[in-house]
Amino acid sequence: MPLIKSISGFRGTIGGRPGENLTPQDIVECTAAFGHWIIKTTGSHKIVVGRDGRVSGEIVSALVVNTLRAMGISVIDLGLSTTPTVEIAVPMEKAGGGIILTASHNPKEWNALKLLNKKGEFISAADGKKVLGYVEQKKMEYAGVDQLGEYTQDDTYLRKHIDKILALPLVDGDAIRARKFRVVVDAVNSTGALAVPPLLEALGCQVIVL
Structure with missing residues (x-):
C-alpha cells in the first residue's frame, strides 16, 4: 500500500515498511519537516493539531504532537475535530500553522497529515515543495531539554466554530x-x-x- 508525499501533505496506509507506508518513522520525519518550515518562515513556535475519528488517529496524533514538542514547538491539541474547525483555530490562537489528521473519504487503513499556514489555509504549492525538500534533506533540528514545547488540550473549538457560524x-x-x-x-x-x-x-x- 502506498505512501504519498505531495504539496498538499502526506497520506498513506498505516503499517508496513518506512518509505512505503505511513509508518511512525514517516510521520515523525514529515512532521519535523513541517515544523522546521513553520519556524523558518514565521518564527512561530505554536501549531494547532486536530484529528478525525479514525482508529489510527490517537497514535498518529501522539507522534505528531510529541515530534513538534521535541522541536520546541508548543501544541494546541483540539482532539476530535472537523477540518474547518482546525482551520479557524489557527488564526484564533495566533499559531504559526496547523496539522489536520484525516484521510477524508479514504478507507479506515488510511490516514494523512494535511498542512495549514498561519492563516488557517492549506499551504501553497510553492510552500509544499519547500516542506517536501526538507523531508528529503532531513533538514530539521530538535530542541534541548529546557526548550521543549508545551502541550495544551482545548476541546472548546467545536462550540466556538458553531457560534461563529450562527453569527x-x-x-x-x-x-x-x-x-x-x-x-x-x-x-x-x-x-x-x-x-x-x-x-x-x-x-x-x-x-x-x-
Whole structure:
C-alpha cells in the first residue's frame, strides 16, 4: 500500500515498511519537516493539531504532537475535530500553522497529515515543495531539554466554530427556526457527529442521527 508525499501533505496506509507506508518513522520525519518550515518562515513556535475519528488517529496524533514538542514547538491539541474547525483555530490562537489528521473519504487503513499556514489555509504549492525538500534533506533540528514545547488540550473549538457560524450575517437563525426542519444526519462514524447535530439543534431543527 502506498505512501504519498505531495504539496498538499502526506497520506498513506498505516503499517508496513518506512518509505512505503505511513509508518511512525514517516510521520515523525514529515512532521519535523513541517515544523522546521513553520519556524523558518514565521518564527512561530505554536501549531494547532486536530484529528478525525479514525482508529489510527490517537497514535498518529501522539507522534505528531510529541515530534513538534521535541522541536520546541508548543501544541494546541483540539482532539476530535472537523477540518474547518482546525482551520479557524489557527488564526484564533495566533499559531504559526496547523496539522489536520484525516484521510477524508479514504478507507479506515488510511490516514494523512494535511498542512495549514498561519492563516488557517492549506499551504501553497510553492510552500509544499519547500516542506517536501526538507523531508528529503532531513533538514530539521530538535530542541534541548529546557526548550521543549508545551502541550495544551482545548476541546472548546467545536462550540466556538458553531457560534461563529450562527453569527454570520447570511445565517438567518430566526427564519430557520420558524421552519422547524427535521434533519437526518449521517456522519459516517466520524467527527461530523460532534459538530453537525448541535449546530442544527441551535437552529431549532429536530435532528435524527444515524
